[in-house]
Amino acid sequence: MRLLHYWRAMWGIIWRELWRFVTQRERFISALVRPLVWLFVFAAGFRAALGLAITPPYETYILYEVYITPGLIGMIQLFNGMQSSLSMVYDREMGSMRILMVCPLPRWFLLLSKLLAGTGVSILQVYVFLAIAWFYDIQAPWQGYLWVLPALLLSGLMLGALGLLLSSFIKQLENFAGVMNFVIFPMFFMSTALYPLWKMKESSTLLYHLAHYNPFSQAVELIRFALYGQFNSQAFIYTFVAFIVFMTAAIIGYNPSKGMMTRKGGA
Amino acid sequence: MNSSAALLVEDLSFSYGGKKALSQVNFKIQPGECTILLGPNGAGKSTLFSLITRLYDTRDGRIELCGFDIKQQTQLALAKLGVVFQQTTLDMDLTVLQNLRYHTALHGMGRKQATQRIQQELERLAMYDRRAEKVRQLNGGHRRRVEIARALLHKPSVLLLDEPTVGLDVPSRLSIVDYVHRLAVEEKLAVLWASHLIDEIYPDDHLIVLDKGQVKANGTVDEVLKVTETPTIKDAFYVLTQGEQA
Numbered sequence: 001m002r003l004l005h006y007w008r009a010m011w012g013i014i015w016r017e018l019w020r021f022v023t024q025r026e027r028f029i030s031a032l033v034r035p036l037v038w039l040f041v042f043a044a045g046f047r048a049a050l051g052l053a054i055t056p057p058y059e060t061y062i063l064y065e066v067y068i069t070p071g072l073i074g075m076i077q078l079f080n081g082m083q084s085s086l087s088m089v090y091d092r093e094m095g096s097m098r099i100l101m102v103c104p105l106p107r108w109f110l111l112l113s114k115l116l117a118g119t120g121v122s123i124l125q126v127y128v129f130l131a132i133a134w135f136y137d138i139q140a141p142w143q144g145y146l147w148v149l150p151a152l153l154l155s156g157l158m159l160g161a162l163g164l165l166l167s168s169f170i171k172q173l174e175n176f177a178g179v180m181n182f183v184i185f186p187m188f189f190m191s192t193a194l195y196p197l198w199k200m201k202e203s204s205t206l207l208y209h210l211a212h213y214n215p216f217s218q219a220v221e222l223i224r225f226a227l228y229g230q231f232n233s234q235a236f237i238y239t240f241v242a243f244i245v246f247m248t249a250a251i252i253g254y255n256p257s258k259g260m261m262t263r264k265g266g267a
Numbered sequence: 268m269n270s271s272a273a274l275l276v277e278d279l280s281f282s283y284g285g286k287k288a289l290s291q292v293n294f295k296i297q298p299g300e301c302t303i304l305l306g307p308n309g310a311g312k313s314t315l316f317s318l319i320t321r322l323y324d325t326r327d328g329r330i331e332l333c334g335f336d337i338k339q340q341t342q343l344a345l346a347k348l349g350v351v352f353q354q355t356t357l358d359m360d361l362t363v364l365q366n367l368r369y370h371t372a373l374h375g376m377g378r379k380q381a382t383q384r385i386q387q388e389l390e391r392l393a394m395y396d397r398r399a400e401k402v403r404q405l406n407g408g409h410r411r412r413v414e415i416a417r418a419l420l421h422k423p424s425v426l427l428l429d430e431p432t433v434g435l436d437v438p439s440r441l442s443i444v445d446y447v448h449r450l451a452v453e454e455k456l457a458v459l460w461a462s463h464l465i466d467e468i469y470p471d472d473h474l475i476v477l478d479k480g481q482v483k484a485n486g487t488v489d490e491v492l493k494v495t496e497t498p499t500i501k502d503a504f505y506v507l508t509q510g511e512q513a
Contacts, residue, residue: 099356099373104342104374
């Protein structure tokens, strides 16, 4: 009976998030426009400027658009993870987060459900993006579209947990703009999303190391390999460990006994 | 464990950093009792609500809901609690029904039971016909009614309302005040209603006056008037809070 309660609550949270996303057309479109602009404009312009050697998982020379696609998938999930936490800051300010927090289930479970819901939304966005990219001749092997699903789940959870952690520290919406500048952009640009590691090493060793240890890079590599039917164990372990660390810290952050909640004016 | 009280608050203190928000607060509410928590702004009402709903941690003192300690048996205690927060906590882009279904899911109700309970509560508040409308389309009074219906879906034993009538017109305000008072009697519900509006108090109500984090008075309306030797609640409040506005 208790298990059924957990199941119903989790499904309720996921359903609410998906429904809100689907009905908020502007959010749906803007979530797609961002990576598509990068793909159609930025990547097309950069194609000539950047030469790419053959590196795994690719077995042949590829266009820059093909290289950048997993990075843009990561970008969708990164923005979505941050947007979910933005909505949590908003929810907390507006009070609807309170309704979730006073329901008779453990807080870690509620946060995990919220995280799964956000990840579900990001996966939906990614598949729509991949469908559009397919018509733009960026086509992975068909199995890749299946293999990428578990990779997306893990990367989405990791990036969502990071957003959750940040939201536990943020008291007001206004502070979130800073997080966008100090978290999203550095994470995205200091990663393998736009350029391969070896290319970065040529210009700066420091940048190379930063990008290498950036969890976002590992998530992008996990997605990149999965999309071509390959399993990158290093990226998997790194992303998984990052998820556990972020999630644990977020749960502590939201725990009324230990975290930031009592320090804040609002819950 | 105190089995008779629906809500028990014992020796409760709370500070934000070095600033004391609540100091040695003690009271209990029995089933069927409507208790009005009266206090000026900054008296500690919202802090008290945040502690009862476990949004804040109880460090000094104890809170029990139907005998369950909020800190030790959090989920059992929270299952007994229905809350209407001061700010609206409905999702504006969802319909009334979707909002309520979300709540029943969080409380683990099955579809059949949820449908039945939603119909019962909405009908009691004359809102069943509006169930398919988006919350955004409802006026303030109707939104409040939906929130009250939602707080009652899982049949709680204790209902907390944090200034639920703020910003409502007089007829909406009166109908909500009347409805909640009837609920307390008919459903044997223990109600804790934070307010700063004296006309929301009924003669049979219990009254807790909170000021600067301390309970200044606790008893029936008559008892409070007697202790303060005043003819009206307004005067009593004035005496107890040394002239502060409610």
